Amino acid sequence: MDDLKLTCVIIENSILHSKELTKIINQHPNLSLKNTYRNGIEAKNHKANENADLIFLTVELPFINGFDLIETFKESPQIVLVSSTPTHAFRAFDYAITDYLLKPLSPLRFGKAVKKALHNAQPTTNHKDEAHFFVKSNSRKVKINYMDIKWIEALGDYVKLVTEKSNHIVLSSMKDFEKKLPDSQFVRIHKSYIINLKRIEKFNNTMVEVEGKKITLSRSRRDNFMSAIGTS
Template sequence: MDDLVLTSTIIEDSPFHSNQLAQLIDQNPNLSLKNVYRNGIDAKNHKANEEVDLLFLTVELPLITGFDLIETFKESPKIILVSNTPDHAFRAFDYDITDYLLKPILPARFQKSVDKVLRNAKLNTNNKDEEHFFVKSNSRKVKVNYKDIKWIEALGDYVKLVTEKSNHIVLSSMKAFEERLPNSQFVRIHKSYIINLKRIEKFNNTMVEVEGKKITLSRSRRDSFMSAIGTS
């Protein structure tokens, strides 16, 4: 994992602790600092959760708390919560938090948190070669086998996962969902559709039929689709 570098953002109202985190990030070969925000509103307005791998997020922010900010995210990077007290640690279990750091932040404890994020990032990469993954649908975790997926359809802030047995509505962007799928088996043929290559029944230059459903093949995605067909 030595060559893995995670783009990081700090959301912390204290200049002292913000500078401390920035120094620790700068000294770590697996991290690069992208942005620093002093409050949750600024972070929200600038979409701090997008195009970043890791957030160092303080719970006790002015204006809106760290938890409030997380709830505005449509998609989320890895998050390390930072707090003055352990009192919020139990609540953190309700969110997809990688670790919980207490101030003052000790370098050794910081490194332990970063190592945990790196292990999870490596695991997520490896999981693309496994046979299944889990999604959160209707407030519960659901196991989905890659082979059972027919197609994924965009539904505003959600995606509709159409499988052999049932359908699942998942809070995610199409881009985020596309990134978690093995590209050897799935391809995006339209801004609103990702299909399972193994489920294709017929296709031409403008349409792909998957399990009886005819889906438009976007002109901009035609080359990537044809390439995927040729190598699948």
């Protein structure tokens, strides 16, 4: 991944923020800035979505906003939405975006967004052997695919894995089991629940719905959840 380089474009109407983003992109070893556009119409006319691996797209654009622009793309590269407010974060979740960044940009937070983009750009064949793990359930070893997990639920000294095909009871604390999971895909939203971010159907400030199950979002874990889904 260190050698991977993503070509990117900026779609930003503010000259100040465009310069700021240009600077931080040029300083990143895995990014190559190809072009900058002042609005969605200009970007659309130049087929920005067909000529880059990654788009840094500001939501609040003149003429056509960021969300409407995305909907015009027949084919879309990875998109990192940029906004001056977290207000659009809930709507952003309805789109297949890579991340959501707030202005002014934090170099550390920007780096995390790029890391996600680089991870997504990796050929899936490279990760086949890393897409599963084994647990001991009912006195036997069971292979669990990360992508099949819906959520993990605390059951005293055990945890319950709810997966696509079946459920498994495993002797483990939530804290220990949480360490086995990739934090890019799983997040603990309550003392008794860890969820698969890719299984979320909808959420608000107090609840997350995963595959039809409504799970309480603890106030103490809300910021961590928002950060995990890219709305921090």
